[in-house]
Each structure stands twice: as C-alpha cells, then as structure tokens.
Amino acid sequence: MELVTPSYGLLFWTGLTFCLLLFVLTRFVWKPLLKSVNARSKIIEEALKEAEKARQEMQALNAENERILKEARVERDAILKEAKDAGTKMIEEAREKAKAEGVKLMESAKSAIESERNAAITEMKAQVAIFSVEIAERMIRESWSSDAKQKELASKLAEELKLN
Amino acid sequence: MKNAAFNAILVLVGSFFFSSSVLRANEEFSIMHHIQDAHEWHLWGEGHSASAISLPIILIDKGVKCFSSSHLYHGKQQQDTLKDGSVQTYLIGVGPAKGYALLHEKIYKLAAVRLTFHNGHPHNETPWDFSITKNVLSLFVGGLLLLIIMLVTANFYKRKGPVAPQGLAKFVEPLIVFVRDEIAIPNLPDGKHVKYIGFLTTVFFFILINNLLGMVPVFPGGANLTGNITVTFFLACCTLVITLFSANKNYWKHIFATPGVPKALLPIMIPIEVVGIFTKPFALMIRLFANMTAGHIIILALFSIIFLNKSVAWAGLSVPMALFISVLEVLVAFLQAYLFSMLSALFIGAAIEDDHH
Numbered sequence: 001m002e003l004v005t006p007s008y009g010l011l012f013w014t015g016l017t018f019c020l021l022l023f024v025l026t027r028f029v030w031k032p033l034l035k036s037v038n039a040r041s042k043i044i045e046e047a048l049k050e051a052e053k054a055r056q057e058m059q060a061l062n063a064e065n066e067r068i069l070k071e072a073r074v075e076r077d078a079i080l081k082e083a084k085d086a087g088t089k090m091i092e093e094a095r096e097k098a099k100a101e102g103v104k105l106m107e108s109a110k111s112a113i114e115s116e117r118n119a120a121i122t123e124m125k126a127q128v129a130i131f132s133v134e135i136a137e138r139m140i141r142e143s144w145s146s147d148a149k150q151k152e153l154a155s156k157l158a159e160e161l162k163l164n
Numbered sequence: 165m166k167n168a169a170f171n172a173i174l175v176l177v178g179s180f181f182f183s184s185s186v187l188r189a190n191e192e193f194s195i196m197h198h199i200q201d202a203h204e205w206h207l208w209g210e211g212h213s214a215s216a217i218s219l220p221i222i223l224i225d226k227g228v229k230c231f232s233s234s235h236l237y238h239g240k241q242q243q244d245t246l247k248d249g250s251v252q253t254y255l256i257g258v259g260p261a262k263g264y265a266l267l268h269e270k271i272y273k274l275a276a277v278r279l280t281f282h283n284g285h286p287h288n289e290t291p292w293d294f295s296i297t298k299n300v301l302s303l304f305v306g307g308l309l310l311l312i313i314m315l316v317t318a319n320f321y322k323r324k325g326p327v328a329p330q331g332l333a334k335f336v337e338p339l340i341v342f343v344r345d346e347i348a349i350p351n352l353p354d355g356k357h358v359k360y361i362g363f364l365t366t367v368f369f370f371i372l373i374n375n376l377l378g379m380v381p382v383f384p385g386g387a388n389l390t391g392n393i394t395v396t397f398f399l400a401c402c403t404l405v406i407t408l409f410s411a412n413k414n415y416w417k418h419i420f421a422t423p424g425v426p427k428a429l430l431p432i433m434i435p436i437e438v439v440g441i442f443t444k445p446f447a448l449m450i451r452l453f454a455n456m457t458a459g460h461i462i463i464l465a466l467f468s469i470i471f472l473n474k475s476v477a478w479a480g481l482s483v484p485m486a487l488f489i490s491v492l493e494v495l496v497a498f499l500q501a502y503l504f505s506m507l508s509a510l511f512i513g514a515a516i517e518d519d520h521h
Contacts, residue, residue, distance in 0.1 A: 002200055002268060003457070006394040009293045010201060013300045014398045017307045021370060026362030029314040033321055033340060034361070040326035 195464040199388040199457055201299045202269050203233040207383060217383065219301060221261070225273065225291035233295070235261035236271070246281050254279060264291070271295075299395070302387030306374040314369070343368050347506045351513035360512055363406060367399060368505040375456060375497030379490065390500070391456030393449070400449035403508040404442070411515035444511050448504060455500050459493040 143149050198206075205217040218234035240256040242265070254267035256274065265272045265279050265288070272279055272288040279286045296304075313332060320333040329337045343365045348357035357364075374390045389395055417423070419437040421430070466486040470478045 002270070003196065004393050004453075006397045007201065007293070009295055010297065010299055010303075010392065010394040011398055012294055013296075013303060014395050017303050018366070018370060018398065018402070021307055021310065022362060022366045024311065025314055025366050025369075029318040030340065030362050030365050033318055033337070034344060036321040036326040037337065037341060040328075043326055 195461055195468065198464055199391060199460045200269060201297045201392060203266065203271075203295055203297055204237055205298050205301065205383060205387075219296050219298065221271070221293075221295040223264070223271065223291040223293060223295070229260070229291075231260035235259045236264065236266045239266075242278060244278060244281065246284060248284060250284060252279075252281065252284075298387050299389050299392055302374070302377060302384060302389045303395075305384040306370075306377050306389065309377070310369055310373045313373075339369070339372075340365060343505060347502070347509050351506070351509035352516070353513075356513075356516060357509075359410075360406070360509065363402065364505045364509055367402070367508060368501050371399070371452065371504050372497060372501035375500060376494070378456065378460065379493055379497060388457060388460045391453055391458075391460055393453050396449040396453040399452070399504065400445035403448060403511060404445040406508075407445075407511050407515045408441070410512060412517075414517065414519045415515045444507075448507055452500050452504055455496055459489070459496055462489050463493070 143153060203221060204219055207215040207217065209215050216237070218232045218237070221229075221231055221233050221236070223229040236255050236257045239258045239261060242254055242256050244252045244254075246252060252267065254265050256277075257264040257266070263274050265274050267279065267286055270290065271293050272286050272290055275288060279288050281287065313336060317333045317336045320329070320331065324330075344357065344361055347368070348361050348364050351357075352360055371390055374395075377385045378388055378390060380386060419441070420434060422433050422437065425433055463486050466482045466489065469482040470476060
C-alpha cells in the first residue's frame, strides 16, 4: 500500500527541487546553450553558402581568365602578324629605295665620267694642237735652214701646185 | 483518504508485486523494503548489525522538530499482537525522538506508550513529515549532479562561443538538441516549442539522471526515486497543469461540445472527455513508476535467489541474468525519459493545436 501512496514530504522536496532546477537550467543552461547551438548552425549555414558563392565566383573568375587569355592570345597573334607585315613592308621599301638610289648614283657617276672624259679629250686636243704647231714650227725651222732645202721644198711645192 | 484514491492502482498494477510469495517469503530480506522510501540509507548488514547512514528527520508538529533518524532506528523495538492475531513490529523513538513511533517507515505521534491499532492499522495522528529521506537525499544528489553537468556544459559555450562541442558538451549537447528536434519541434510546430522547451528538457534530464542514479548499486545511488509514485505524480501534475493552462478554445470545445456528436449524447460524452483530461497524465505517472519499480524489483529478485537458496552457486544464474536486466534497465532509463517528455509534448501540442476541421 505504501508503494502507491504519495507522501507529501517527498512531494514538497520534489516540487522544490524540480522548480529550482527548472528555473536555473532554463535560465542559465537551455536558453544560452540552444542560442549558441542556433548561432553555430547559422554560422555553418552561412559558411557553406559563402563557400558555394566563393566556388561560383572562382569558377566565374576562371572563365573570365580563360576568356582574357584567349583574347590576349588573339591580340598577340594579330600584333605579331602586323609587325611581321610592317617589317616585310619596310624591308621592301628600303630595298626599293636603295635600288633607286643606286641607279641614280650610277647615272650621276656615268654623266660625271662622261663630262670628265669630254673635258679630258678637249684638253688633250688642245694640247695635241699646241704640240703639233710646235713640231711643225721646229720642222719648218729645220727644213728652212739651208738653201738647198729651201729650193727642194719650193720645187716640191711647185710640183704639187702643178699637179693641181 | 489518499490511500483510498490509490486503491484502484493497487488492484490494477500492484497486485502482482504484493501477492508474490517470494517477496513476502523473507521478512529480513524484503524487496519491497528496498524499493520504498526510508528514513535512513541502509548500506549493508541486517538487523542490529546493519550499517546505515542516518538521515535528518524534520517534523512539523507544534513547531519544527529536527533530529537524526538514529533516535528512531536505535530506539525501542515494540511488538504488539493485534486482536486478529497478526503481529505488528514498530520502533519507539528515544531522546529527541521521544513521543514518536516508526511503523513501516511512517512516523506516528504516540498518545500513550504504544500505538493504538484499529482494523490492523495504527489509529494515531501523524505529524507533518518533511524529513530528508533516502529518496529526498537521492533527489538532491541527482539534482546537484544535473546542475553541475549542465552548468559545466553551459560554461563551455560561454567561454568558447558557438564552436564545435568538446568534452562534456560533446555528450550533453546532442541530447539537448535531440529533445528539441525530436521531441519538442515535431509535437509543437510553428515555433511554439520555444515556450515549452525549458520544461521538456528539464523533465527529460531530471528523469534520465535519476533513472541512471537508481541503477548505481552503491551510495548515493540505488534509491528508487523515479519509481516512487510521489515523484511521478508530481511530474505528471506538471504536465497536466501546463496542458490545462496553455489549452486553447479548440481544446475546451472538443471536451464540452465535441464537434459532430449529437446533443443528446453530450451527457455521456462530457464525463468521458473530462476523465480523458486526467487519464493522460495518470498514464504518464503509472508508466514511469511501474517501469522503474519493476526494473528494481526484477534485479533485486534475481539477486534474492542466492540468499533465498542460501547457496552462492546460484550466483552463476542470478548474476548473468541480473546483468542482462541491468543493461536493459539502462536502455529503459533513456526510453522512459524520452517517453515522458515526448508524451508531455504530445499532450501539450494537442491542447494548443489550431482548429483544422
């Protein structure tokens, strides 16, 4: 019978202890603990979201990088091609110019040589004329140095005149 | 009067325990004595050579009277032969306990030298007994242990902030989160659990720690606290009070004007529904009480085999069986704590449920 009879003494102490526990534990344990558990799960959730976002950003960044790299490659190729073209063109131009210059130079050299030769020839002609006159003078002087010779010459010249 | 109220339970639930001849076979070694409350904490030994811790007795009888229970237990032993031939043995207090007698762990006021019996029961007055009994001490130890464990855990979060649990918190936190996520939230949805989480968690851990403490065979464990009807009665009352005070209009409408029931049937329905209010916490009370008491009785009965047969050879049978039951009881300790808080949440949840007809 005592087994199923509540005793008020124990009831009182149980009530007191339980109510104290209820108050203290709710106030100092359950609420702050669940609060920090909630805070933690929120932090974890946010961290996961952040990680996902970072992953996506990373992916976007990678794609962007890839794109930029591709563009840069294309640009580099274009620049290289352009430079090559420009180089070829410049060389070509230089060659043309050099050729023209050469021709021009040669021509002017030719004309200079021509005019020099002409001048030389003219001078030589004049010199030869001077020498011829001198030689003729000396020969004339020689041939006219004796009477025999003067007679012979006069006869010869008369011969020639006769023939004519 | 109180006894009469619980006669029904006795017949329904307790008859098995009481009629068992094994339990009554040896007055010296009484299982019933072990699972009930006492004014001293018996350690070992029998009779006068027994070692026990004397506990303080607090009586309210024309002022507060405090004295050690040893003044009763080491008082004068009195044997009275009643008119019907049965023998009643009780203790008469000495020293500060003079004027009081102890019969079946109940304190009576002595009007004369002896107790006066009427129909086999003492007719004497009883003082208000607020003694620190075995169960009360166990209650304090359990409460203190719970408080220490929980405050250490709470302190961890206070120091470290919202981080992964370590040490004691690693063990306690999952249980608290379990109570919230598996007990409170499913039964009290839409954020309504916040109001009741304190009660549910406290009840869960209060029952759990006292169940487990009851499984410890040495002092300060072993008291059958959660298998004491007073404790389960109090806890069930808490659930009842919370249910009634948080009940909404729908709850009362279902009781006093059950929808879909003809008016003519209401005189029958209303008493049934009103009784229904009380049967739920009553079932809570009986469930915890019977489960824990039964566990204690089984283990004690298995160990009794050795002593009843007066042969240590029986230990080969009784020890493995008792070990098996003990392991089962650890499971039951968790299970009952879970069931009590879960059903409390269920009852409260049903009382605050919105109308969905």
